Amino acid sequence: xxxxxxxxxxxxxxxxxxxxxxxxxxxxxxxxxxxxxxxxxxxxxxxxxxxxxxxxxxxxxxxxxxxxxxxxxxxxxxxxxxxxxxxxxxxxxxxxxxxxxxxxxxxxxxxxxxxxxxxxxxxxxxxxxxxxxxxxxxxxxxxxxxxxxxxxxxxxxxxxxxxxxxxxxxxxxxxxxxx
Amino acid sequence: xxxxxxxxxxxxxxxxxxxxxxxxxxxxxxxxxxxxxxxxxxxxxxxxxxxxxxxxxxxxxxxxxxxxxxxxxxxxxxxxxxxxxxxxxxxxxxxxxxxxxxxxxxxxxxxxxxxxxxxxxxxxxxxxxxxxxxxxxxxxxxxxxxxxxxxxxxxxxxxxxxxxxxxxxxxxxxxxxxxxxxxxxxxxxxxxxxxxxxxxxxxxxxxxxxxxxxxxxxxxxxxxxxxxxxxxxxxxxxxxxxxxxxxxxxxxxxxxxxxxxxxxxxxxxxxxxxxxxxxxxxxxxxxxxxxxxxxxxxxxxxxxxxxxxxxxxxxxxxxxxxxxxxxxxxxxxxxxxxxxxxxxxxxxxxxxxxxxx
Amino acid sequence: xxxxxxxxxxxxxxxxxxxxxxxxxxxxxxxxxxxxxxxxxxxxxxxxxxxxxxxxxxxxxxxxxxxxxxxxxxxxxxxxxxxxxxxxxxxxxxxxxxxxxxxxxxxxxxxxxxxxxxxxxxxxxxxxxxxxxxxxxxxxxxxxxxxxxxxxxxxxxxxxxxxxxxxxxxxxxxxxxxxxxxxxxxxxxxxxxxxxxxxxxxxxxxxxxxxxxxxxxxxxxxxxxxxxxxxxxxxxxxxxxxxxxxxxxxx
Ligand SMILES: Cc1ncc(C[n+]2csc(CCOP(=O)(O)OP(=O)(O)O)c2C)c(N)n1
Ligand code: SF4
Ligand SMILES: [Mg+2]
Numbered sequence: 001x002x003x004x005x006x007x008x009x010x011x012x013x014x015x016x017x018x019x020x021x022x023x024x025x026x027x028x029x030x031x032x033x034x035x036x037x038x039x040x041x042x043x044x045x046x047x048x049x050x051x052x053x054x055x056x057x058x059x060x061x062x063x064x065x066x067x068x069x070x071x072x073x074x075x076x077x078x079x080x081x082x083x084x085x086x087x088x089x090x091x092x093x094x095x096x097x098x099x100x101x102x103x104x105x106x107x108x109x110x111x112x113x114x115x116x117x118x119x120x121x122x123x124x125x126x127x128x129x130x131x132x133x134x135x136x137x138x139x140x141x142x143x144x145x146x147x148x149x150x151x152x153x154x155x156x157x158x159x160x161x162x163x164x165x166x167x168x169x170x171x172x173x174x175x176x177x178x179x
Numbered sequence: 180x181x182x183x184x185x186x187x188x189x190x191x192x193x194x195x196x197x198x199x200x201x202x203x204x205x206x207x208x209x210x211x212x213x214x215x216x217x218x219x220x221x222x223x224x225x226x227x228x229x230x231x232x233x234x235x236x237x238x239x240x241x242x243x244x245x246x247x248x249x250x251x252x253x254x255x256x257x258x259x260x261x262x263x264x265x266x267x268x269x270x271x272x273x274x275x276x277x278x279x280x281x282x283x284x285x286x287x288x289x290x291x292x293x294x295x296x297x298x299x300x301x302x303x304x305x306x307x308x309x310x311x312x313x314x315x316x317x318x319x320x321x322x323x324x325x326x327x328x329x330x331x332x333x334x335x336x337x338x339x340x341x342x343x344x345x346x347x348x349x350x351x352x353x354x355x356x357x358x359x360x361x362x363x364x365x366x367x368x369x370x371x372x373x374x375x376x377x378x379x380x381x382x383x384x385x386x387x388x389x390x391x392x393x394x395x396x397x398x399x400x401x402x403x404x405x406x407x408x409x410x411x412x413x414x415x416x417x418x419x420x421x422x423x424x425x426x427x428x429x430x431x432x433x434x435x436x437x438x439x440x441x442x443x444x445x446x447x448x449x450x451x452x453x454x455x456x457x458x459x460x461x462x463x464x465x466x467x468x469x470x471x472x473x474x475x476x477x478x479x480x481x482x483x484x485x486x487x488x489x490x491x492x493x494x495x496x497x498x499x500x501x502x503x504x505x506x507x508x509x510x511x512x513x514x515x516x517x518x519x520x521x522x523x524x525x526x527x528x529x530x531x532x533x534x535x536x
Numbered sequence: 537x538x539x540x541x542x543x544x545x546x547x548x549x550x551x552x553x554x555x556x557x558x559x560x561x562x563x564x565x566x567x568x569x570x571x572x573x574x575x576x577x578x579x580x581x582x583x584x585x586x587x588x589x590x591x592x593x594x595x596x597x598x599x600x601x602x603x604x605x606x607x608x609x610x611x612x613x614x615x616x617x618x619x620x621x622x623x624x625x626x627x628x629x630x631x632x633x634x635x636x637x638x639x640x641x642x643x644x645x646x647x648x649x650x651x652x653x654x655x656x657x658x659x660x661x662x663x664x665x666x667x668x669x670x671x672x673x674x675x676x677x678x679x680x681x682x683x684x685x686x687x688x689x690x691x692x693x694x695x696x697x698x699x700x701x702x703x704x705x706x707x708x709x710x711x712x713x714x715x716x717x718x719x720x721x722x723x724x725x726x727x728x729x730x731x732x733x734x735x736x737x738x739x740x741x742x743x744x745x746x747x748x749x750x751x752x753x754x755x756x757x758x759x760x761x762x763x764x765x766x767x768x769x770x771x772x773x774x775x776x777x778x779x780x781x782x783x784x785x786x787x
Contacts (some may be wrong), residue, residue: 020356021450023357027183027185029522034355034356034357035185036354036355037354037355039294040210040211040295057442060448061444061521062351062355062357062441063519063521065522065523208661208667209664210663210665213667216680220679220680220681220682229689232680234634234635234670236636237636291586291602372755
């Protein structure tokens with residue numbers, strides 16, 4: 001089992017955090033993991049993205065060149081990464097902000113109105129967690145309670161008040177692909 | 180076993196230094212290694228040590244020179260353009276036989292270049308980037324765990340031989356995160372000599388200590404150099420480290436270090452699916468270079484070709500050719516400027532050379 | 537309000553890449569307007585720093601050279617000694633000029649090098665992500681002074697203009713700000729005087745521009761302007777410190 005994931009969006013949409021969350025959760029369930037971010041001034045305003053690999057095999061290159069999963073938070077990221085996806089990949093598209101559909105027919109698209117759901121929950125900043133919930137439900141990489149423990153730890157005491165809304169966002173996202 | 184934690188390479192560098200007993204850090208910001216100093220600026224005061232942001236790399240390396248001469252475990256960290264600026268100081272440190280650790284998280288050059296990962300400072304690190312006949316011990320980790328281990332060991336090597344040690348990492352190792360155990364692997368027992376040469380203030384109970392590299396009389400300077408040369412020979416005899424993976428019976432051998440060695444592992448896996456068996460030789464010490472291990476590949480009957488894969492225009496390949504000494508064809512594949520060769524393009528190149536597919 | 541809307545000839549039509557509310561772009565515009573008004577576009581050669589303005593050649597429609605971090609005054613000296621009749625300026629941040637490049641700026645000023653320096657003091661290393669600068673204020677939190685700049689370990693912020701004004705070769709030294717319309721107009725007058733000082737062959741000239749870095753200060757653009765006004769100006773008083781080589785304080 002190997003998932004090679006790219007998560008991409010505007011700087012500030014929290015793609016780095018959900019990348020770290022997946023890495024952390026993967027580690028907790030005993031898998032090999034790596035996280036590699038885009039870095040530098042590109043992150044100001046431009047697209048930010050990270051590469052996450054979760055695998056039961058040894059991880060060589062931490063660079064993801066043909067992702068098996070894409071979590072796409074904005075339109076420029078879809079334009080940038082759709083072509084790179086491996087055949088059969090799952091693509092999670094933030095349909096609140098992205099006004100087009102996936103063009104390729106050899107990949108499976110999930111349209112998640114993440115910003116709308118996050119707004120409904122009262123904090124647009126948890127749109128990333130809605131997306132992550134959908135991804136988690138599809139891939140089943142880690143049980144939800146492990147993921148919740150991980151983000152509790154990552155948020156730390158100073159952001160403890162954010163735990164609840166993050167948990168809700170995660171669950172809402174999971175529901176969307178729970179059939 | 181101690182618990183695994185997820186940590187960014189640059190932060191692990193800072194934590195490892197503190198673990199190794201380093202209590203003095205001098206540095207100047209530069210991407211992609213800013214998190215080293217940022218982390219240490221928080222951690223060092225907690226550990227009772229000194230963090231100082233110097234006004235430049237030139238100042239930072241001279242602060243290192245001063246602190247090392249005063250007997251401290253001291254470190255600096257930078258990236259390619261900053262390391263270039265340090266070369267004068269590094270030459271003085273080597274000449275004065277001062278132990279210290281210098282971290283280079285390489286980025287694309289030359290000139291101002293870019294900020295993405297690169298391995299184009301191999302020549303500078305291993306062949307003497309500054310003036311004069313001197314050597315740095317150059318250690319090239321390929322995982323964050325190994326980076327922690329080599330930093331701890333690097334301080335010991337520096338103290339044992341009174342020589343500067345460089346950790347040669349790159350932007351990918353600095354920026355990536357992976358799980359590590361935050362405790363050094365079992366250390367090789369080393370006899371670390373007392374720093375009785377350090378400038379600690381002389382009360383007359385011992386001869387004065389003077390840290391100096393000026394010798395105006397050629398005979399004397401040559402004597403100095405002979406002492407250094409002798410030390411470098413000892414390091415070459417004792418300190419070579421490398422890892423070989425599945426070399427016995429392989430069709431081709433990839434030689435790669437650091438990030439490229441990780442990519443080599445992926446290449447080997449993919450090659451196997453095509454029926455090509457790929458062995459990997461991963462130098463861990465770039466100086467001293469594992470010439471003997473490379474030479475041994477030259478004598479292996481199965482091996483059809485040796486490939487150096489690098490994020491450079493071809494630097495380590497020169498040492499591989501020296502080691503192979505004409506016994507096998509040596510090929511090179513590399514990308515520059517912050518481009519990271521993908522496993523597939525390397526595999527394509529190997530297939531082209533072997534004329535398979 | 538032509539300042540805001542008309543694009544000076546000496547600027548290209550490339551949109552600025554700076555963060556929202558960053559004053560780098562505004563100062564570029566002021567410099568370009570001065571170049572236009574003095575009609576020296578064809579005679580001016582710029583030297584850009586390593587810092588957020590590293591790609592100033594994308595915006596200034598003139599010949600430019602990129603210098604290594606901090607070395608712009610030395611590079612400009614080289615250019616000026618080849619072309620004494622051209623106008624040569626450097627554009628540098630506080631890390632570039634007052635940290636790594638302190639030696640070069642002091643010696644260019646001491647030599648009375650006929651160059652002009654536009655010095656962007658935003659009290660932080662912008663490009664590398666918010667580390668402490670030599671001009672960061674005491675108590676200012678940065679990524680390398682996580683508990684606020686502490687004089688005991690990091691020393692005191694440097695008043696570059698006052699320091700350079702002590703040098704005989706410095707003919708024009710002024711500190712300005714761009715936090716409101718009135719000050720923007722003043723800043724432009726100073727920049728023009730600095731270029732004129734060079735053209736009239738009087739010596740070295742520098743304008744220190746108090747600027748904002750909303751991103752690394754962690755503030756909105758509006759709060760940044762207010763922070764500059766409330767915190768930087770008291771420590772870095774505005775005014776001309778030297779005009780025509782005379783040590784006048786003109787505040
Ligand atoms: C020799 C060298 N050291 C360090 C750097 C990294 N570096 C790039 S810009 C910069 C500081 C920028 O700060 P400043 O000059 O204040 O400009 P700002 O971005 O704030 O406008 C540093 C340290 C470099 N490029 N070269
Ligand atoms: S980081 Fe700061 S100085 Fe740089 S462009 Fe952004 S706001 Fe301006
Ligand atoms: Mg600055």
